[in-house]
Amino acid sequence: xxxxxxxxxxxxxxxxxxxxxxxxxxxxxxxxxxxxxxxxxxxxxxxxxxxxxxxxxxxxxxxxxxxxxxxxxxxxxxxxxxxxxxxxxxxxxxxxxxxxxxxxxxxxxxxxxxxxxxxxxxxxxxxxxxxxxxxxxxxxxxxxxxxxxxxxxxxxxxxxxxxxxxxxxxxxxxxxxxxxxxxxxxxxxxxxxxxxxxxxxxxxxxxxxxxxxxxxxxxxxxxxxxxxxxxxxxxxxxxxxxxxxxxxxxxx
Amino acid sequence: xxxxxxxxxxxxxxxxxxxxxxxxxxxxxxxxxxxxxxxxxxxxxxxxxxxxxxxxxxxxxxxxxxxxxxxxxxxxxxxxxxxxxxxxxxxxxxxxxxxxxxxxxxxxxxxxxxxxxxxxxxxxxxxxxxxxxxxxxxxxxxxxxxxxxxxxxxxxxxxxxxxxxxxxxxxxxxxxxxxxxxxxxxxxxxxxxxxxxxxxxxxxxxxxxxxxxxxxxxxxxxxxxxxxxxxxxxxxxxxxxxxxxxxxxxxx
DNA sequence: TTTGTATAGTGTCTTTATTACACTAAGTAA
DNA sequence: TTACTTAGTGTAATAAAGACACTATACAAA
Numbered sequence: 001x002x003x004x005x006x007x008x009x010x011x012x013x014x015x016x017x018x019x020x021x022x023x024x025x026x027x028x029x030x031x032x033x034x035x036x037x038x039x040x041x042x043x044x045x046x047x048x049x050x051x052x053x054x055x056x057x058x059x060x061x062x063x064x065x066x067x068x069x070x071x072x073x074x075x076x077x078x079x080x081x082x083x084x085x086x087x088x089x090x091x092x093x094x095x096x097x098x099x100x101x102x103x104x105x106x107x108x109x110x111x112x113x114x115x116x117x118x119x120x121x122x123x124x125x126x127x128x129x130x131x132x133x134x135x136x137x138x139x140x141x142x143x144x145x146x147x148x149x150x151x152x153x154x155x156x157x158x159x160x161x162x163x164x165x166x167x168x169x170x171x172x173x174x175x176x177x178x179x180x181x182x183x184x185x186x187x188x189x190x191x192x193x194x195x196x197x198x199x200x201x202x203x204x205x206x207x208x209x210x211x212x213x214x215x216x217x218x219x220x221x222x223x224x225x226x227x228x229x230x231x232x233x234x235x236x237x238x239x240x241x242x243x244x245x246x247x248x249x250x251x252x
Numbered sequence: 253x254x255x256x257x258x259x260x261x262x263x264x265x266x267x268x269x270x271x272x273x274x275x276x277x278x279x280x281x282x283x284x285x286x287x288x289x290x291x292x293x294x295x296x297x298x299x300x301x302x303x304x305x306x307x308x309x310x311x312x313x314x315x316x317x318x319x320x321x322x323x324x325x326x327x328x329x330x331x332x333x334x335x336x337x338x339x340x341x342x343x344x345x346x347x348x349x350x351x352x353x354x355x356x357x358x359x360x361x362x363x364x365x366x367x368x369x370x371x372x373x374x375x376x377x378x379x380x381x382x383x384x385x386x387x388x389x390x391x392x393x394x395x396x397x398x399x400x401x402x403x404x405x406x407x408x409x410x411x412x413x414x415x416x417x418x419x420x421x422x423x424x425x426x427x428x429x430x431x432x433x434x435x436x437x438x439x440x441x442x443x444x445x446x447x448x449x450x451x452x453x454x455x456x457x458x459x460x461x462x463x464x465x466x467x468x469x470x471x472x473x474x475x476x477x478x479x480x481x482x483x484x485x486x487x488x489x490x491x492x493x494x495x496x497x498x499x500x501x502x503x504x
Numbered sequence: 505t506t507t508g509t510a511t512a513g514t515g516t517c518t519t520t521a522t523t524a525c526a527c528t529a530a531g532t533a534a
Numbered sequence: 535t536t537a538c539t540t541a542g543t544g545t546a547a548t549a550a551a552g553a554c555a556c557t558a559t560a561c562a563a564a
Contacts, residue, residue, distance in 0.1 A: 015267070015269050015308075015310075017267050017269065017340070017366050056267075056340075056366075058267075058342060058364055059342055060342070061340060061341045061342060062338055062339075062340045062341075062366070083337050083338065085335050085337055085338070086314055086335065086337070086338040086368045087314075088269070088308075088313060088314045088368070089313040089314075090310060090311055090312070090313060091313075112310055114269050114308075114314070114366070114368075116338040116340070116366075183511095183512085184512085184513090185511065185512070200551095200552070200553070200554085201512090201513085201514095202513090202514070202515080202553095202554085203551070203552065203553085205513085205514085206551095207550095207551090221511095221512095221560090222560095223560090223561085224510085224511075224560070224561075225509075225510065225511085225560065225561040225562065226509075226510040226511040226512075226559075226560055226561070227510080227511055227512045227513080227558060227559035227560055228511090228512080228559075228560060229511075229512055229513085230512085230513095249549095249550080435540095435541085436541085436542090437540065437541070452523075452524075452525085453541090453542085453543095454524095454525085454542090454543070454544080455522070455523065455524085457542085457543085458522095459521095459522095473531090473540095473541095474531095475531095475532085476531070476532075476539085476540075477531065477532035477533065477538075477539060477540085478530075478531055478532070478538075478539040478540040478541075479529055479530035479531050479539080479540055479541045479542080480530075480531060480540090480541080481540075481541055481542085482541085482542095501520090501521080
């Protein structure tokens, strides 16, 4: 049975497709995520906190759309980026405020939206958040403090965090959250924060050092009120070698 | 900066959204996948092999769309289903044959398509493949034999297989590919086939039995030209208990 | 200048998991 | 009766994970 797109089952409007970005950053204390505030007016009753995102352009693929949003917001290119998946419940616009806001910016507010979610990991200190075409205000917010977001963005955040935890437990992707030079203590804190569990210091060091992806630098911390730690840096080359074999025997 | 959807960057056509399903089945010998043949005429030069899929309806969420395709094709509901991700390269229609075929069925053949891929695991023997609105012919094909598929479906298949391997290595989802009663030998063969490696029989049994998700049945195989094996069945309740703790110490 | 405090840095022992390995049992087919 | 095929079972060696405590060194405060 040959058939054309069955418009009796649809409103005659094709859906919109957007990307939303969960941008993670680590400040050596807690995990943060970039949120934006947007709304129809300046009254705070119409403002909503959301994840940054945008509709995709015709001529770009999905990854490119995410990279574009990311660069416009942070000024950074070539950051660690991972697709989380597609979210497209037709009832995702449940909140009245979301509805109102949507009407103000979309030509076809009644068309459904499917969004492709990405998460990215970047070093916060490299990153200057910029207000952009899709966001009046942009800020870092502690993931632990976020209780509500527009649309289904809270679900997207939770799913992204789960994926990140799972990835981090099997591959050392967390180095993307740290500056070029960092200490083993900072690295461990990052693992503990994201995986939400204490790790024994000596066992942690043994495991990381066996991976052999860190280079010890001569330089030490300064200005800390305790014994200064040596800095280490991440060794890209070794990491890529390991990537090929899939980190078979690594995990926290 | 408030803004409406910027149509200067687009053709004025919203994209189409489809789901594509990678339906895996295991015949105790090899891993198979459901493919469909479709095309503009009966001439084989215009026929293309593809993954089954369909455009989504306005009133269904993405999972529902995948379930609908799956049921229409196999007659089965409530099968194991996992989202793989979104694929949406604007150049995914590279092949001339794909282009021609698209023109014949879409009202807006020039609109881009983003597809959400799913994979599902089901027991082949429960499944009667049915020709459907989206497929003139439907058949099982050995995954290992598939060298070419329409659009970006080969990439989707590869990604799905990778995800399946990864999942299977950490959670015993493979039981969804087997009949209700099966032998440990069949279970092992399934692991070996999908993970593409030999596993030691005794070590395999030890590991599986420690999971404690299988119930030994009194019934034995009949008609086999060797010592008959006891059948076992999968224990759903124990599996769900384990799922909560995340199969921390399980892996092949 | 002494004391307090905070993190750095290091080794061993125990427990648990992984790997490697070989024979007998019980069916069918020839 | 024999050949063939898969079922079913245990142990020893090696590797990984987990638990655990002290000294070193910087700064801050008294």
